[in-house]
Amino acid sequence: MYDVAIIGCGPVGALAANLCGKAGLNTLVIEKEANPYPLPRAVHLDHEMMRFFQAADLIDDVVGDMRDTEGHLHVGADLGVIRYMGTKGQARPFGWSNDYFFYQPELEDHLRDALAKYDNVELKLGTEFTLLKQAEGQPVALTISHQGQAQTVDAQWVIACDGARSSVRKFLNIELDDLKFDEPWLVVDAEVDGPVRFPDIWGMPEDADIQQLSVMMCDPKRPATVVPGRGNHRRWEFMLLPDEDPQAMMQPENVAPLMEPWLGAIPHKIVRAATYRFHALIAEQWQQGQVFLAGDAAHQTPPFFGQGMCHGLRDVSNLVWKMELIFKGLAPRSILQTYQEERDPHVRAVISTAVDAGRYICVLDENKAAARDADIREKAASGQLAKTGAGIIPPLKAGVVATHTSGAGERFIQPSLQTDSGEQLMDNILGCGWRLFAANASLAAQAQQTLAQWPAQFNVRVVDCQTLADAGAIAAWLEQHNAKTVVVRPDAYVFGTANSAAELLSQLAQSLSLEIEPCH
Incomplete structure (x- = not known):
């Protein structure tokens, strides 16, 4: 009998396992892959995630591999700044920088290695979820398979962190709410031995270092993002145009012309080129009985503010402290019903902000792009848009919060x-x-x-x-x-x-x- 079974040991599942381990919960973690995925996927997290790593006693393991950067820059069709969300020289009320970039294989290694200190956490790699059964008042019976050998285990709760194609979500027949954003993009990761080349951009703040910013080029000829990864890792995201074939665009002969303006003769190595559809999807149910969806299994966001993985880490942080209270007999099991009540509106608000940004970023008509540039500049100047990435994160509006009191649901400062x-x-x-x-x-x-x-x-x-x-x-x-x-x-x-x-x-x-x- 386990208190918690976690399906999936990517960053979200691995943080959940560390938090469960520290809370004293008897925990099983299964992961279908024997080894972490060797290439970068998620690249960005914010101050709140660093604080979660503090809470899980992981901060010393991960902080050395994080690149502290200076925020976000959106550049218009006329190569002028339309929106600057910089943090250089600003106070850090939560104790950490607002933006960090990392290399996911390194992060996953750290999070998994840390599990070794918990006798109450068991990690089974190369093990897949196959089915589950649950009845009122009974533990969840979870059937898992390792090298073709099936086994059934019992757990009080199951947290499904098994990604966008979640087998658990599909098994439970949980539908996704489509927020109507679906665009194909090419993602290119490279190791670059030198600064990235940028065109001459006007309207840059004097103290801004473009090499330290996530730069969104809102170019109607081809929208693109340039991301400063950790070390010499850099990422580019290029919107695919309506007549382009996603499979063909991943080929080296098509990747090279896209990269040339940014790199020229700078020594570099292409690590990966892959096409994705940037979606905005949210599960209609985050909980079914004692089974909970978390991370990409529960929601998928366009990456324009780098909040995809952050959402998932917030999910499991929200769940585990509530499970710990129940485990200690200090709260009824019904407290877990506040999970979706708290997280769904929170995620929905941030994804909606990313979708709004995506819609103005993805404009391909030159006249509409010029009007867009003027509109965004006016809104930014009048304070209608968040000034930093932290500003797009709303407070909790329901759940275990005294909503009628000042400051309720906000993230508390860490001086x-x-x-x-x-x-x-x-x-x-x-x-x-x-x-x-x-x-x-x-x-x-x-x-x-x-x-x-x-x-x-x-x-x-x-x-x-x-x-x-x-x-x-x-x-x-x-x-x-x-x-x-x-x-x-x-x-x-x-x-x-x-x-x-x-x-x-x-x-x-x-x-x-x-x-x-x-x-x-």
Whole structure:
């Protein structure tokens, strides 16, 4: 009997397994491939993912292979900037840069290797899902196959992280909601020994380094993206034109002319050229019984803001802390019904933003492109568009959040704290579980008194902001939200705020259906 069975051990499944391992959940991970896919696929993640790696004790393993970059640039048909989403020189309220690029085979190796430290996590490679059965109140019976030998195992929960062609989703007959974006693109990965060549672009901010930006060329002759990977890895994405054959465009004789303007005589090696259809799809059901879809099994997004893998990592972070509460007897199983309630609108909003960008990026008519350029510049100048990638991520609107309170559902800040050994990010010092930040000692004491009535195993760390060496960052956050206390969830989203610690904890207990024993 397993607590959790995870199907698929790409980055999403592997993070889920690490989080389950740390939570003490007895976990089985199956992956049909014996070895990680050797070529790059996903390349971008943001500050929130780095924080998840902190929570899973993985940050030291992965940070050395991340390339910290400076945001996004959209260039119009006239080679002028239409939208700049740069972060150079800006504050990092969440503790990390907003944009990182990585090499997926390296990342997967790190995430899988880390599982070795958990006796409660079993990884079966070369093993496929074949079928499952579930009945009310019973564990999921999962049939898996390794080298033709079938085996049935039981698990309280199943997390399907088995990709866009998810066998589990198909087995459960879950339909996809099509957001009506479907465009063919050619993706080219290369190792490049030198800076990429760009045309003369006007309107660039003085401090912007184009080699450090993800650059979207909104050229009606052929839209293209140039991405700064880690090390000497670079990626290009070229929109295919209506009369082009996707299979033919992957051939070296067709790839070379596309790359020549960017590389010229710069030494380089083409690592991969593959065509994809950029989709916008969301599963109509993310949960069926005790089986949950996560990552590409649940949603697929056009890559224009690099949020595809980020969505999946958010999915499993959302699931695992709720499973841990149930495992410890601190919440009813019904809390998992908040998974889709929280994640679907969140994902839908970000994918819709990517689709909107994709629609203006993919304009192939020169007159429409000129009108597009003027429109985007006007919107950007008037503040109608997000100024950074972080700005496209909305707060949670439902679920385990006190939605009527200021700041509820936002990602909480992570300031640096002064310690005897120097500056440390807050989560490294305070941990990544439930936290209540209080504006003063009196409110902190009120919180401790209230928590004395709670089950001992429900650990909420209470922090008096007046004793926190964070240069006043959290006190300023509370003042901005007109509150004196804030509760932060294990996934670093704000549960809610209030002036009274007792009131806020009462709301949390109610939201979790937590039974509180009165003190005698």
